[in-house]
Amino acid sequence: MTKVTKTSEATASEIMIVNDDPGVETRIAILENGRLEELYTERINSATGVGNIYKGRVTNVESSIQAAFIEYGGSQSGFLHVTDLHPKHFPGATTSERVGKKIAKHNRPPIQKCLKRGDEILVQVLKEGIGTKGPTLTGYLSIPGRLSVMMPYMDKVGVSRKIEDETERKAMRKVLDSINLPEGFGFILRTAGMGKNKLDIKRDIAYLIRLWKMIEKRIATVGAPCQLYNESDLLVRTIRDVLRPSIGAIVVDSTSAYDRIKTFLKIAAPRASRKVIHYRENAPIFHAFDIERQIEEVHSREVVLPSGGRLVIDQTEALVAIDVNSGKSRSAKNSESNALNTNLEAADEICRQLRLRDLGGIVINDLIDMGNASNRKKVEQKFQDNLERDRARTTVLPLSRFGLLEMTRQRIRPSVLDSHYKSCTHCEGLGLLKSIEEVAADATRQCGWFLQHDKVAKVELTCSPNVGTYLFSNKRNQFAAFEKNTNKRIVVRIIEGIATDRIVFYAYDERGSDIELDTLEKVTPPSIQNLMDLQASHVEPEELLEKTGRKRSRRRGGNKAPLAQATSISGNAN
Structure with missing residues (x-):
């Protein structure tokens, strides 16, 4: 719960910066001693409906x-x-x-x-x-x-x-x-x-x-x-809900936004209207106040802490996971003090990032382990203190035995990630690409499978130059074996610009006509009984030697002990 105290304008340490692009986008930043503490953005074509x-x-x-x-x-x-x-x-x-x-x-x-x-x-x-x-x-x-x-x-x-x-x-x-x-x-x-x-x-x-x-x-x-x-809209809503005595100035870069704010404040808070300043400089207002650089940090997955530690923030469908790493932070003389210092810094920064990124729902913070119970209480209290300024409702649980601090934050609007980004067309939002080796192995296995169908006479695959080079260097013999065993052809075609993990297959019949891959008959699992019957009818070479009593011929140097392998150890203790 927030304890509200009166703040004199003379001691105001915050300023509100308004960047308004009429008809396109409005951005409002709250700076405290030059540091970005709150950020509100709204595009005209995707304005929020909350409150309607x-x-x-x-x-x-x-x-x-x-x-x-x-x-x-x-x-x-x-x-x-x-x-x-x-x-x-x-x-x-x-x-x-x-x-x-x-x-x-x-x-x-x-x-x-x-x-x-x-x-x-x-x-x-x-x-x-x-x-x-x-x-x-x-x-x-x-x-x-x-x-x-x-x-x-x-x-x-x-x-x-x-x-x-x-x-x-x-x-x-x-x-x-x-x-x-x-x-x-x-x-x-x-x-x-x-x-x-x-x-x-x-x-x-x-x-x-x-x-x-x-x-x-x-x-x-x-x-x-x-x-x-x-x-x-965002402009009036923020002035109405966020403006507080500690904000000493409101700096606005557009004439229309300046006029609207002045008009609203003359009715709602006449004294505050004197705080409004019309920014007329040539330099973009967010660059002039070093806000653009700080916004770029909001878009980064990692955030560096003052002592050298760092946060790694991952937003998933179910929750937000934040990992705290000590990194180069070694300012304290012992590990417990170092963990406490890093966790206290992390508590400040995590609460700030939650506000700036509009992160909501379940948030799991993986802090550095601390053995001292009083230190754990200090970190929990630090979170509570920092969350007091958050306009969203929050609930914080005590640190768990595993060093996890679980909390929830009211989700009011889509996060910065959801509103500013779309899923990658290559990885489909996974954020990872398969290695060249794995892509080549998948392609090889898939070719072998297509060639087993009676209708298929030729398989053609298109791939990136890197994957193609790997296939020619490492899979040539395997492809040759496929062709020999099936009396069919495999063609590898390299295309510039195709994603590394993307492989496109084409199949043709004996007349060279395209075959829709979706029309190929589905796989029918082999019968276990048939496999067992086949196994029973197959005689291993070692079994044949035992039955005939023949001994293996020994080559020179055959008395050397073989390489020990776990699979070669028999159940005979002798």
Whole structure:
């Protein structure tokens, strides 16, 4: 949990840098003493749908997973779990719920008793869809303002959980209680509202109420599926949600972005509008502040730690694996101290990389082993402290016996890897290529198999120059044996530019006509009984010598002991 403290602008150590390419992309970086700490990017043609509100239609209810699939207007149906279904859809239930008192899953009726196919329902996008999975939806609507969050169909008020100080919480709740709030709405005061006066908060709430009335008009006049509310774009969203007293300046490189930020802040936070600076230099703004170089590090698999250690970050389908290596880190006098120092550095950097790369889901950190229990506690606490500034929800477990620190981080949007890269067309995302030797061995075996089919008279394979050279140098005799045994031909054709691990086969009949490889008959496994019968009828040379009593002739030097091999040891102890 984050403990919020007031920070004077005079001691501000952070700056916000906005790089806006109108109509193309917006990038926003938060620097702390010149170091990149937060990075937000959004391309116009792939803007996030998180926060958008829709009137959707139920297309399917799956009782086995207690979820419904909602057609809401996106390319994929949304996923709504019963735990995200608002109680107003419960049979015979009230239409509201208290803020912070969400009904537990075991107290909720089955989803099939709440929804049926064709029902209309208000939903909000909670998480972006990833891969073949559609977006996650929720029936708990929330519309954020600068100082507060409004939740329709909820009761009571609350204070952000990120504020731990009880004195501050009581003071903020007292301000909320003094405001005449409309019925049927719940409100949460955000951390940005801490220390604000009653008038500022009333103005923020009044803005949210006006916005909801516009949404209600659209609900009444437009059929499902349709969009009701469009969350602000990255520029306004970041200024609204991320701007804090510790940020001393907002430097913006485009005129349109500068004007929009100034206009928004004059309404939402008039004092903060003085922090906005229009960058007019010729040098690209992210280069001028050394941000581009730091972004390149975010795209790297390895991250170097200050003392010489390094992180290796691998993102998989199931989880994110982060390996901590000491590398050249030998600053401490003993291994335990060295492990502690490296792990503490790793804790700082891992939490930073999770933010910068938008990594979510399960994260497994393989730290350097430490024997001292107090040192392990220090590392665990270091993770907790660093995660306090993370806007995503996180859960951290204690270090395991194997030195693994398991954690989860809320996945809100696709990671940098998913949004900036696509799978390699050569390795299909594996990140590895077969060795030349393995490719050649596979090609040889495949040729031998194709030649066994009666319809095939010639096999032709195309390959890269490296593989072709290896085949001619090392597999020539094997190919010749195939040709001799089958009285068929093998042709190797080298093509420049083909991937090293790519082999293309062609088969021809006796007339030279193409044969579709897929039409070749499938393999039929040989009968084990036939193999055993064949084995019984076959007499080994050694057995023949024993039966005839003939002795092997000895050559000169035959009294030398043979090379010892495990397979030549018999069961006879004598």
